[in-house]
Amino acid sequence: MNRLYHFPLSPFCRKVRLTLAEKKIEVELVEERFWEQNPEFLRRNPAGKVPVLRVDGRFLSESQAICEWLEDTVPTPPLMPRDADGRYEVRRICAWFDDKFHEEVTAKLVYERLKVGGRTPDARNIKSGSQRIKYHLDYMAWLLDQRRWLAGDAMTLADFAAAAHISALDYVSDVDWNRHAVIKDWYAKIKSRPAFRSILSDQIPGQAPARHYSDLDF
Amino acid sequence: MNRLYHFPLSPFCRKVRLTLAEKKIEVELVEERFWEQNPEFLRRNPAGKVPVLRVDGRFLSESQAICEWLEDTVPTPPLMPRDADGRYEVRRICAWFDDKFHEEVTAKLVYERLKVGGRTPDARNIKSGSQRIKYHLDYMAWLLDQRRWLAGDAMTLADFAAAAHISALDYVSDVDWNRHAVIKDWYAKIKSRPAFRSILSDQIPGQAPARHYSDLDF
Numbered sequence: 305m306n307r308l309y310h311f312p313l314s315p316f317c318r319k320v321r322l323t324l325a326e327k328k329i330e331v332e333l334v335e336e337r338f339w340e341q342n343p344e345f346l347r348r349n350p351a352g353k354v355p356v357l358r359v360d361g362r363f364l365s366e367s368q369a370i371c372e373w374l375e376d377t378v379p380t381p382p383l384m385p386r387d388a389d390g391r392y393e394v395r396r397i398c399a400w401f402d403d404k405f406h407e408e409v410t411a412k413l414v415y416e417r418l419k420v421g422g423r424t425p426d427a428r429n430i431k432s433g434s435q436r437i438k439y440h441l442d443y444m445a446w447l448l449d450q451r452r453w454l455a456g457d458a459m460t461l462a463d464f465a466a467a468a469h470i471s472a473l474d475y476v477s478d479v480d481w482n483r484h485a486v487i488k489d490w491y492a493k494i495k496s497r498p499a500f501r502s503i504l505s506d507q508i509p510g511q512a513p514a515r516h517y518s519d520l521d522f
Numbered sequence: 523m524n525r526l527y528h529f530p531l532s533p534f535c536r537k538v539r540l541t542l543a544e545k546k547i548e549v550e551l552v553e554e555r556f557w558e559q560n561p562e563f564l565r566r567n568p569a570g571k572v573p574v575l576r577v578d579g580r581f582l583s584e585s586q587a588i589c590e591w592l593e594d595t596v597p598t599p600p601l602m603p604r605d606a607d608g609r610y611e612v613r614r615i616c617a618w619f620d621d622k623f624h625e626e627v628t629a630k631l632v633y634e635r636l637k638v639g640g641r642t643p644d645a646r647n648i649k650s651g652s653q654r655i656k657y658h659l660d661y662m663a664w665l666l667d668q669r670r671w672l673a674g675d676a677m678t679l680a681d682f683a684a685a686a687h688i689s690a691l692d693y694v695s696d697v698d699w700n701r702h703a704v705i706k707d708w709y710a711k712i713k714s715r716p717a718f719r720s721i722l723s724d725q726i727p728g729q730a731p732a733r734h735y736s737d738l739d740f
Contacts, residue, residue, distance in 0.1 A: 389591075
């Protein structure tokens with residue numbers, strides 16, 4: 305069986321999990337404490353990161369490369385438009401979340417609060433992340449005022465990249481759902497998809513999710 | 523005319539410059555001191571990063587999204603294989619360099635030595651980068667022992683991503699060309715391409731390049 309080595313709140317793993325589930329590809333989830341750099345894990349992925357997807361005896365790494373490979377090999381349902389401009393916009397938004405949003409918000413809030421890899425929460429990081437998420441939510445709302453989904457009128461990998469980060473932040477109660485109705489509507493749509501169920505049932509030992517985390521009426 | 527807002531030693535800009543030049547797309551290069559977060563620049567790219575490509579009045583950002591858009595819209599010469607597995611490997615290696623190599627090596631050596639954004643060189647970063655580059659060169663050599671180019675038997679975006687980082691490191695003399703003959707051979711091939719000329723003529727005020735930097739026999 306296919307297997308995904310992952311860490312429950314990792315946004316990169318969540319993006320791949322959503323893509324797999326949407327395309328109805330079954331995988332066994334194996335939790336990997338990647339920061340311990342276990343030698344057997346490093347043999348599977350010398351970059352030492354999650355996610356790593358084992359499929360037909362091969363090991364695939366790098367979340368965006370995995371998602372594009374899934375899109376190329378299992379085209380239904382499509383998660384990328386067919387035209388070059390549409391594909392560009394999906395890739396640009398995935399990079400926005402996986403690079404800028406990750407660095408400014410997810411790393412500063414989720415990883416700190418959960419003490420991923422044994423880190424000690426630093427109040428300055430929490431403060432900085434709590435400030436920056438406002439700017440990012442405003443940018444998302446600006447996009448969603450013009451489009452049904454983040455990259456256009458169809459749901460794409462860009463929505464999964466964003467929802468992967470937002471859902472991890474929501475687990476630790478760091479999303480202000482009152483800031484923009486349009487973001488709450490977008491998240492309600494994506495949260496109610498069957499592909500989202502596995503993510504809503506994640507539990508981190510010693511850190512219960514926010515009360516509304518798995519609630520479809522939040 | 524098309525225009526690329528860039529910073530000379532930025533590996534992300536260099537990857538896009540190589541792709542543009544290889545596909546014979548002319549651009550005017552405009553140097554952008556992105557860390558000053560000039561408001562007009564932020565209007566063009568709210569992420570506040572380089573490169574930004576202006577083409578037909580639009581502004582495109584995120585280097586990998588730009589390169590894939592160029593590949594989709596100007597397919598000749600091809601810089602990606604046609605099969606899903608080949609494309610996966612190109613994307614994986616691009617991500618390896620633009621994420622892991624960038625964080626562990628380029629940021630620690632190039633940005634420190636050039637004091638990008640006014641930073642003060644930190645001896646611990648320089649030491650760490652100088653150690654880590656050895657591991658990365660060994661990994662490249664391992665790939666090149668099995669393949670003519672980094673992602674397979676044809677030159678691809680993966681080679682441009684790697685050469686973008688390696689060339690910036692070579693400017694500041696941080697590549698040990700004696701470590702692996704196979705890497706020197708690979709770099710000699712890529713360095714002699716007409717697409718590489720603009721990169722070899724880069725000059726940073728107050729920081730001359732290594733003596734062999736633009737030499738095809740290095």
